[in-house]
Amino acid sequence: MTDLAVSHDRLRPLMFSIAYRMLGSVSEAEDVVQEAFLRMHRSASADRPPIDSPEAYATTVTTRLAIDALRSVRRRREQYVGPWLPEPLLAVDDDPAGRAEAAETLSTAFLVVLETLSPVERAVFLLREVFGYGYDEIAAVVQRSEANCRQLLVRAKRHIDERRPRFEPSPERREALGRRFMAAVQDRDVDELERMLAEDVAFYGDGGGRTAAARKPITGALQVARFLANLGRMGERIGAVLEPVTVNGQPGIRVSAPGGIIGVLSLTIADGHVRGVHNVINPEKLRHLGPVGDLNALLQGK
Template sequence: MRVNHASKVEEFEELRPLLFSIAYRILGGVGEAEDAVQETWLRYDGAATRPTSTKSFLSATVTRIAIDVLRSARVRREQYVGPWFPEPLLSDPYQDPARSAELADSVSMAALLLLERLSPLERAVFVLREVFGFGYDEVASAVGRSEAACRQLVVRARRHMEDARPRFTADRRERRELASRFLVALKDGDVDGLQDLLAADVRLVGDGGGKAPQLPRTLVGAGRTARLLASAFPAMARAGVTFESREVNGQPGVISRDRDGRVLNTLVLDVVDGRIMTVRCVLNPDKLRHVGPVADAWALSREVKRARRQPR
């Protein structure tokens, strides 16, 4: 049965949040996910007949596109300079109260980095089945495998994920309160205050991709991490940088902006058992453009170095 263009647009726009959320979890990139959704629309718009299930058709199409993109992206990620993180996501457009826990957990940077360990096919099957609750018949149709093969892929992917699945604090209010205390201590350069909030074996990791000043290596330990943060962030504030408390990838985080409001970096905090276990900083400007205009991190770094040499 043929369907008119206006009806297609309406159906597609209704499902766009779901399609983006599927693509982002498979790809880990906002821009790549948006491109996959746009390509899905072009294929849908070009179809002469209405599919039996528009949701199944579009979900399958965006999944296949994302798998192809991920396979080609693997080589680029292997050649990436320094640690690779997903692009920060400020809000997930798809909401489903029945699957809120799965959706929130799966969009965290920790979970997305675990997904990176899976093959593109395992990743896609896991996302469709475990995160979005698609039936095995729909999953099989989307990835072009039998239902039995998809069940095996899910079991294998689930095992990989559960081996190192993050154990986030369930209480969102507690996480927000801890993040607020962290931000205050950060601005004040309060070493002791920061150290009280950090796990003993906390890790501080930065993703600059060779395109922004970044940590020379991963820092481990509450003392070293607290001292670095307490030294750097007040100096950044003296150089006009502001810090906005914001949820990033469903976790407490911070967006740093220069004096003109341009984005310098994002911080994401993994909170486990009431302590900050990991601080992930995204500095690569290519991963921040969807957040807003991007700051000149190199120029600001020089200004911050001058500020750190000045007496307080």
């Protein structure tokens, strides 16, 4: 079991990657990982046979805890004020599932789609499609038969394929469009923004009832362009500073103001256009990123 202690740093990225994709919350994922390590060390100190594969054991414990955690937060999210968005991750470079297609499953837009799955469906989908586990391994983790796991995966994939967002395959083009987008917001350039937005673009704002935010998605290129230009004007008034960042593997913007960070905006880009804009301004979802500014006070001129 000394090996498990030594491999703590090696196992943690995998465990967090599973937990975060399951929960869409940095704080809840950290809690799951911490509890998983506690259980693993308790098992190590007990009079039990040594663990053959720390990685497999870590995956099992983390996934089961994440399934339980997701079940408990489902009711709370159903009562959430306005659109629920995952807590943003900035500049994710060490994700164990490093393939481009796996990185897409870390995106804000995709995590929102995963919310439509049941906890066990979500676990089966992620373990198979993102982390590449075999059906026999998945069956042992979720405590279902292999046949049932195959059925769960088929159902999950069918559900996801109906809603799956498209992504621009070229990182360079994504980054270039993201910087153009930020400049247009800063310049309040409605025409330029409208050119960059897909006709069916949707803007989602997550204030969680704690900060003023649109409680329903805003759709359509012109409507979203005008809304973004208004955000640019508001940002100038309160002294906001916009910085290009990578959010959940996709282009985004960190918005800071006196007092700290006040928002993180992420883009879904495909076919040379911005197809989705997700803006997290709920302060509870930004605390893991550093000091958080009081947007309400700033808007009131306090």
